[in-house]
Amino acid sequence: MSDVTFKEIADLIQKHLEERGWEHNPPRGLATSIALEASELLEHYQWSDKPVGNKDELAGELADIFIYAFQFAQVNNIDIPAAITKKLAEAAKKYPAEKFKGKDMAQQRAAWIEAKLNHKKQGL
Numbered sequence: 599m600s601d602v603t604f605k606e607i608a609d610l611i612q613k614h615l616e617e618r619g620w621e622h623n624p625p626r627g628l629a630t631s632i633a634l635e636a637s638e639l640l641e642h643y644q645w646s647d648k649p650v651g652n653k654d655e656l657a658g659e660l661a662d663i664f665i666y667a668f669q670f671a672q673v674n675n676i677d678i679p680a681a682i683t684k685k686l687a688e689a690a691k692k693y694p695a696e697k698f699k700g701k702d703m704a705q706q707r708a709a710w711i712e713a714k715l716n717h718k719k720q721g722l
């Protein structure tokens with residue numbers, strides 16, 4: 599993994615956008631772009647678990663998703679590391695590790711359904 603920090607990447611993307619006057623893209627357009635780029639990544643796996651294309655092409659599509667995600671966060675004043683940390687804490691609570699690790703697929707599926715139902719009951 600690269601030593602470039604999250605902040606440095608965010609700054610690079612912002613600089614790239616500002617140099618082109620693209621820093622005010624609307625949230626709807628950015629959310630649409632995230633989904634479109636995710637679809638481009640998925641297209642590599644359309645007919646096979648083995649992707650069409652090489653690692654660089656897959657990395658390029660993944661980078662497109664992240665670049666739009668950074669822009670979406672910027673426009674909506676979302677702190678991505680804070681959002682990820684919060685979401686992982688919520689997921690850890692929703693999906694307790696001891697109910698999944700070392701369990702067979704049927705047990706994991708049952709635990710996943712139970713977690714989903716409990717989550718809905720709690721109105722989360």
Ligand SMILES: [Mg+2]
Pocket residue numbers: 635638658659662
């Ligand atoms: Mg793309």
